[in-house]
Amino acid sequence: xxxxxxxxxxxxxxSKAAPAVRKPPVTPVVVTVTFRHVEPTDAIxxxxxxxxxxxxxxxxxxxxxxxxxxxxxxxQHGEVTVKSGRLTVTALEExxxxxxxxxxxxxxxxxxxxxxxxxxxxxxxxxxxxPEVLTVAEDPTSVSRINRA
Numbered sequence: 001x002x003x004x005x006x007x008x009x010x011x012x013x014x015s016k017a018a019p020a021v022r023k024p025p026v027t028p029v030v031v032t033v034t035f036r037h038v039e040p041t042d043a044i045x046x047x048x049x050x051x052x053x054x055x056x057x058x059x060x061x062x063x064x065x066x067x068x069x070x071x072x073x074x075x076q077h078g079e080v081t082v083k084s085g086r087l088t089v090t091a092l093e094e095x096x097x098x099x100x101x102x103x104x105x106x107x108x109x110x111x112x113x114x115x116x117x118x119x120x121x122x123x124x125x126x127x128x129x130x131p132e133v134l135t136v137a138e139d140p141t142s143v144s145r146i147n148r149a
Contacts, residue, residue: 029056
């Protein structure tokens with residue numbers, strides 16, 4: 001049995017209430033699928049849209065995904081381009097099944113975006129400000145810390 005507590009505003013508040021956690025908004029992904037030399041099917045199109053909708057978790061801006069699927073005799077070929085702001089990522093893949101092409105392209109794009117995010121985070125690390133540099137220069141114990149880093 002949970003106890004009810006009356007808050008200052010007159011509303012009931014339970015003692016076991018969890019704090020409200022706000023989720024970051026998901027950026028929309030526009031997925032365009034082009035079929036070359038193959039009959040376009042809704043199953044492949046929805047599968048590709050579901051796979052590439054996860055790209056949004058790496059990006060902060062709206063992104064466009066253009067997937068080109070080509071069939072030449074026994075070769076299934078896929079090409080994907082992801083554009084978001086100034087960032088452009090491309091990947092190519094060729095196997096014997098269109099679904100495996102889509103899977104491997106989604107994995108490749110995910111790895112490339114993780115790498116790009118890591119590079120941009122390293123560049124965003126700030127340099128020490130002037131007061132921080134001066135206090136470090138005055139303190140002899142902190143000089144050894146600077147030489148190690």
